Amino acid sequence: MASVLQFNGIRYAYPVIKWRSFQNRPLLSQKIGFETSVASVSGFCCKGSFTSKKVAFNASCKAVDSDILEKNENEDGFLSGTEKPFTCVMKFGGSSVSTAERMREVAGLILTFPEERPIIVLSAMGKTTSKLLLAGEKAVSCGVTNASSIDELNFIKDLHIRTIDELEVDRSVIAKHLEELEQLLKGISMMKELTPRTQDYLVSFGECMSTRIFAAYLNKLGVKARQYDAFEIGFITTDDFTNADILEATYPAVAKRLHSDWVSDPAIPIVTGFLGKARKSGAVTTLGRGGSDLTATTIGKALGLPEIQVWKDVDGVLTCDPNICPQAQPVPFLTFDEAAELAYFGAQVLHPQSMRPARESDIPVRVKNSYNPKAPGTLIEKTRDMSEAVLTSIVLKRNVTMLDIVSTRMLGQYGFLAKVFSIFEDLGISVDVVATSEVSISLTLDPSKLWSRELIQQELDFVVEELEKIAVVDLLQSRSIISLIGNVQRSSLILEKAFRVLRTLGVTVQMISQGASKVNISLVVNDSEAEQCVKALHSTFFESEEYAFGNGSVPALSSNTQGL
Numbered sequence: 346m347a348s349v350l351q352f353n354g355i356r357y358a359y360p361v362i363k364w365r366s367f368q369n370r371p372l373l374s375q376k377i378g379f380e381t382s383v384a385s386v387s388g389f390c391c392k393g394s395f396t397s398k399k400v401a402f403n404a405s406c407k408a409v410d411s412d413i414l415e416k417n418e419n420e421d422g423f424l425s426g427t428e429k430p431f432t433c434v435m436k437f438g439g440s441s442v443s444t445a446e447r448m449r450e451v452a453g454l455i456l457t458f459p460e461e462r463p464i465i466v467l468s469a470m471g472k473t474t475s476k477l478l479l480a481g482e483k484a485v486s487c488g489v490t491n492a493s494s495i496d497e498l499n500f501i502k503d504l505h506i507r508t509i510d511e512l513e514v515d516r517s518v519i520a521k522h523l524e525e526l527e528q529l530l531k532g533i534s535m536m537k538e539l540t541p542r543t544q545d546y547l548v549s550f551g552e553c554m555s556t557r558i559f560a561a562y563l564n565k566l567g568v569k570a571r572q573y574d575a576f577e578i579g580f581i582t583t584d585d586f587t588n589a590d591i592l593e594a595t596y597p598a599v600a601k602r603l604h605s606d607w608v609s610d611p612a613i614p615i616v617t618g619f620l621g622k623a624r625k626s627g628a629v630t631t632l633g634r635g636g637s638d639l640t641a642t643t644i645g646k647a648l649g650l651p652e653i654q655v656w657k658d659v660d661g662v663l664t665c666d667p668n669i670c671p672q673a674q675p676v677p678f679l680t681f682d683e684a685a686e687l688a689y690f691g692a693q694v695l696h697p698q699s700m701r702p703a704r705e706s707d708i709p710v711r712v713k714n715s716y717n718p719k720a721p722g723t724l725i726e727k728t729r730d731m732s733e734a735v736l737t738s739i740v741l742k743r744n745v746t747m748l749d750i751v752s753t754r755m756l757g758q759y760g761f762l763a764k765v766f767s768i769f770e771d772l773g774i775s776v777d778v779v780a781t782s783e784v785s786i787s788l789t790l791d792p793s794k795l796w797s798r799e800l801i802q803q804e805l806d807f808v809v810e811e812l813e814k815i816a817v818v819d820l821l822q823s824r825s826i827i828s829l830i831g832n833v834q835r836s837s838l839i840l841e842k843a844f845r846v847l848r849t850l851g852v853t854v855q856m857i858s859q860g861a862s863k864v865n866i867s868l869v870v871n872d873s874e875a876e877q878c879v880k881a882l883h884s885t886f887f888e889s890e891e892y893a894f895g896n897g898s899v900p901a902l903s904s905n906t907q908g909l
């Protein structure tokens with residue numbers, strides 16, 4: 346028996362007989378500790394319920410015919426030449442591949458699952474991206490003669506050459522990139538200018554080098570791997586340098602390229618995270634800091650994969666940033682909406698846009714710890730049991746600008762709101778949190794937009810000037826947004842508890858907003874008080890005895906993880 350799915354014009358045949366024979370084999374998920382998730386993934390690996398479950402993984406996949414290729418099956422029950430090449434995408438962040446030792450461990454982790462055929466997405470090694478950005482800034486003012494001795498350049502060279510030597514792969518793998526990187530910094534110092542376009546090209550060296558080293562290392566181990574620069578294989582983006590959006594054309598292009606290469610010469614793809622190619626200019630773009638998560642979910646959607654894994658240096662998505670609350674605990678389950686909101690409101694652990702492709706194609710995302718693979722991690726899916734859920738996570742976004750805008754009643758109510766938002770639209774500024782009354786609006790401006798567009802005081806002054814034509818405006822800087830992500834159906838309970846905490850601390854909440862997403866309540870406070878508030882809120886919601894996730898306990902470790 347075989348099933349055939351059609352996706353992006355490619356027909357995939359699934360070996361149902363073979364898959365059924367996997368029934369007694371530990372699943373990937375079990376092996377790395379996803380015990381309670383087995384119910385959600387069992388459909389794609391075995392149980393004979395393949396046809397319906399598998400199709401459900403990707404709405405774009407279309408069941409074409411279930412028996413038509415039956416006669417083409419080989420002895421194993423596999424269809425020769427039409428087997429679906431990849432079983433998951435695994436993204437490893439900078440912290441997972443920061444040294445030669447870490448690269449060895451990640452390779453070992455991948456090889457723990459010989460039955461899987463993953464696509465690997467890698468970020469730049471460790472803090473390479475931040476160092477490249479700093480090197481670029483220094484190059485602008487250091488003078489051509491000093492460009493070669495910029496500290497960050499030498500740090501990056503040392504790190505990569507040391508890694509190559511320790512992994513015993515050939516230095517030639519990245520020699521050209523190191524040479525070109527130095528030339529580029531000299532060019533920047535000559536021009537005394539670093540445009541967003543050049544900046545993206547500059548930081549692309551990080552991912553281009555880490556993937557080349559890792560692919561060479563796998564090949565040295567005898568595991569056939571092929572390196573890919575995302576901007577060469579169909580990642581098409583807008584021309585918004587430093588924060589580009591992925592365009593729809595990416596999905597079929599990437600699927601076609603990875604699939605056809607596999608068919609002609611099977612090898613594990615090692616793809617650069619974070620990078621794309623601008624549709625109009627053809628230049629290299631980046632997807633915003635942390636963008637490799639988005640690369641991974643884009644590949645997951647493009648190929649209709651059953652699972653997307655993002656491997657980090659923490660035990661999953663936590664109840665709070667562990668740098669603020671060291672007692673933060675992993676959240677076992679999240680919905681796409683919760684994860685997106687959490688990321689959007691500042692949790693560094695996931696890229697804000699990364700949930701979109703996964704949600705659109707309904708592919709589960711797992712957040713795992715490459716330093717602690719036995720930890721169950723976080724499973725992100727479309728829905729979860731919210732019956733007892735209260736609060737999932739607390740997120741802090743600092744350095745926010747807030748505007749209080751009070752109408753001078755020159756316009757009617759709807760005219761007033763429309764005019765205010767058209768001013769922001771014209772200036773291309775995103776608004777984060779909004780609270781309105783008939784004659785006034787309080788809102789916060791998205792700080793990431795401010796950074797990426799270098800929205801300086803002058804531009805803020807211009808916004809105020811425009812708004813002052815119709816309103817009295819108060820510009821309030823150094824504010825923080827505390828986002829309470831959870832079950833907003835229980836907002837009374839959340840707010841009652843939260844305000845008790847804030848009253849005890851003597852903190853005044855300057856704005857409150859309950860998002861239409863129904864998973865987020867945002868509170869605006871002064872920057873100087875924010876961290877103390879988050880700690881106290883975390884202690885009340887997550888460290889007291891009455892706390893429970895309300896969605897089942899953290900999945901217990903599977904006995905199959907013992908070998909890891």
Ligand SMILES: Nc1ncnc2c1ncn2[C@@H]1O[C@H](COP(=O)(O)OP(=O)(O)O)[C@@H](O)[C@H]1O
Nearest residue numbers: 438439440657658659662663665666692693694
């Ligand atoms: N709610 C949260 N849950 C987990 N980690 C968080 C959270 N908020 C902030 N973080 C930080 O995010 C880091 C992981 O994200 P990131 O550095 O982008 O990982 P990677 O580089 O491995 O992709 C953690 O080390 C942690 O310090």
Ligand SMILES: N[C@@H](CC(=O)OP(=O)(O)O)C(=O)O
Nearest residue numbers: 438439468474634635636637
């Ligand atoms: N290297 C890029 C992209 C990325 O996703 O990195 P990480 O996975 O380490 O967050 C950055 O630092 O932003």
